[in-house]
Amino acid sequence: MSRRILSVVLISHFTAALIALGMPPFFGVILADAFAVSAPAWVGWFYIIPTVCTALSAPFWGRVADRHGRRWSLLRAQLGLAGAFVLAGLAPNVMWFALALALQGFLGGTFAASSAYLSTLAQGQTLAQALNWMQGSARSAMLLAPVLFGVLMTQVPAQDLYLLLAFLPLLSVLLIWQFAPADASDAAARSNETQENRxxxxxxxxxxxxxxxxxxxxxxxxxxxxxxxxxxxxxxxxxxxxxxxxxxxxxxxxxxxxxxxxxxxxxxxxxxxxxxxxxxxxxxxxxxxxxxxxxxxxxxxxxxxxxxxxxxxxxxxxxxxxxxxxxxxxxxxxxxxxxxxxxxxxxxxxxxxxxxxxxxxxxxxxxxxxxxxxxxxxxxxxxxxxxxxxxxx
CATH class of the missing domain: 1.20.1250.20 (MFS general substrate transporter like domains)
Incomplete structure (x- = not known):
């Protein structure tokens, strides 16, 4: 696996994680400022909406990826996040915002999609190192997001950040489409999967x-x-x-x-x-x-x-x-x-x-x-x- 391909996948995952992991700590600000919801209990419930939805949908999208291709799944996840972020940024009320977070969970899943795609290009210790770098990209996002978003929110309303940052998954789609090669054909994947299951x-x-x-x-x-x-x-x-x-x-x-x-x-x-x-x-x-x-x-x-x-x-x-x-x-x-x-x-x-x-x-x-x-x-x-x-x- 070339460094260029690994870099593209890591950048794509980092940009997705930056928003998906970085915005939840500010849900209290968004709910209070944009929707006049100040009850602390709401913050906890909104925090777990995308997580629960990802947990429910991840196995399904994994099976779809095995059938139709892992690069396709990675592109699908990035496009899904872009759409969910736009909806979150435009949400007129708290229920629409909750729906946007649910769609983020159902249509996202970039970590699993990225890991599955990397497994088509590397095995063994090389794949293990790639997965270590994937964890690194997530932790980099967790370190950078609170500082970056805290500064941006002094200039822009918190909810509007979703609209401004929705271009990042779209940029990832272009990078993946241009520099990440397609994986094995559907027929070959199904044949190999049958052998693996035995x-x-x-x-x-x-x-x-x-x-x-x-x-x-x-x-x-x-x-x-x-x-x-x-x-x-x-x-x-x-x-x-x-x-x-x-x-x-x-x-x-x-x-x-x-x-x-x-x-x-x-x-x-x-x-x-x-x-x-x-x-x-x-x-x-x-x-x-x-x-x-x-x-x-x-x-x-x-x-x-x-x-x-x-x-x-x-x-x-x-x-x-x-x-x-x-x-x-x-x-x-x-x-x-x-x-x-x-x-x-x-x-x-x-x-x-x-x-x-x-x-x-x-x-x-x-x-x-x-x-x-x-x-x-x-x-x-x-x-x-x-x-x-x-x-x-």
Whole structure:
């Protein structure tokens, strides 16, 4: 796979993630300013609308991609986002805005579409590295969007940003159409998919799905309440709380941009349990922290654990993925990740209501520990196959 093709896919995903991940933190501003809706509960419900819709539609679009082509699916996702963003920017009332967010979820799914397309061009460790870069583009968007959009909203109404930024997915369509080659023909894809289904490692895919759900659940559990909890705990400014919130994502990007992204330790089967253990410990450090320094150490440890987990999960995904059923597999995994995020957000709210704002941190630690236990379990026949695979590498 050429660097040019990878760059086009990464740029396309980054621009989509910039809006899809960057605008939700400002939903409170949009609902209050554009639609005179100020109840805090509405913000939470609007936050999960696109996530739920993506979770519902991702497996379907994955199967469609396997039948009609992964580049087509990628173009479809970008066009769907462009249309949804325009509708969001023009929405005359709160119900139309909700419909726009639902369409964003149903018609989007750029991460799964991009991953499936990359799997037609690369396999094994090359695909794993491409998936690592995909995660990097998402985390870059999460770091940049709050700052960029915060500045833009001082000049432009928050809702109007959707209209101004809707050209980005359209630009991505032009780049993909011009520089990303079409994948295998429909007939060849169906033939390969039939062969794959005969010997598909179903048990390993199910195990990967559980690990994917557990990791995403534990990651998202702390998102909704971290900033207000940090401010209440340390009496810090919003800027400092935002910096601490972003710190784990910065660690991931720092590793990704150095030669350590390809270090051999990430290829060991033990790397996922180690990453989950570090991840769980980082939550415990944060839960008992009483100073900004201790909290920062916990966030740095969280970044290290998150990086190890993502590298290991991406490598496992690349090992199991094939070009034939990539759309279905990546669509399913994306849907599972979205359902994990929805469940984590809801349970975080319940635990915070029953306890305090630190409760989601304990929830994240418990889930990471349970996922760690699952990661150490492997059926005997699959463990033997995995051992042989590692020996060949």
């Amino acid at each position: 010997g598909s490692p179903t048990g390993e895919w199910q195990r990967l799905a559980l690990l994917h759900f557990g990791f995403n659940f534990s990651l998202v559990a702390s998102f909704p309440y971290f900033i207000p909890w940090t401010q209440a705990l340390t009496d810090s400014s919003t800027a400092m709380a935002g910096l601490l919130y972003s710190l784990p994502h910065g660690v991931y990007l720092a590793v990704l941009l150095t030669p350590y992204r390809s270090f051999q330790a990430s290829r060991r089967a033990s790397m996922l349990p180690v990453g989950l253990a570090v991840f769980a410990v980082s939550y415990l450090i944060q839960a008992v922290a009483d100073t900004i320094t201790t909290l920062m150490l916990g966030r740095l440890a969280m970044g290290v654990g998150m990086t190890l987990c993502l590298f290991a999960i991406n490598r496992e995904t690349a090992r199991l993925a094939s070009a034939a059923g990539a759309g279905r597999h990546f669509g399913t995994l994306d849907g599972i990740g979205k359902w994990a995020g929805v469940a984590a957000g809801l349970l975080a709210g319940v635990t915070a209501g029953l306890g305090d704002l630190a409760a989601p941190l304990w929830l994240g630690a418990a889930t990471a520990t349970l996922t760690l236990l699952i990661s150490t379990l492997r059926p005997r026949e699959e463990a033997v196959a995995h051992h042989h695979c590692l020996e060949k590498e």
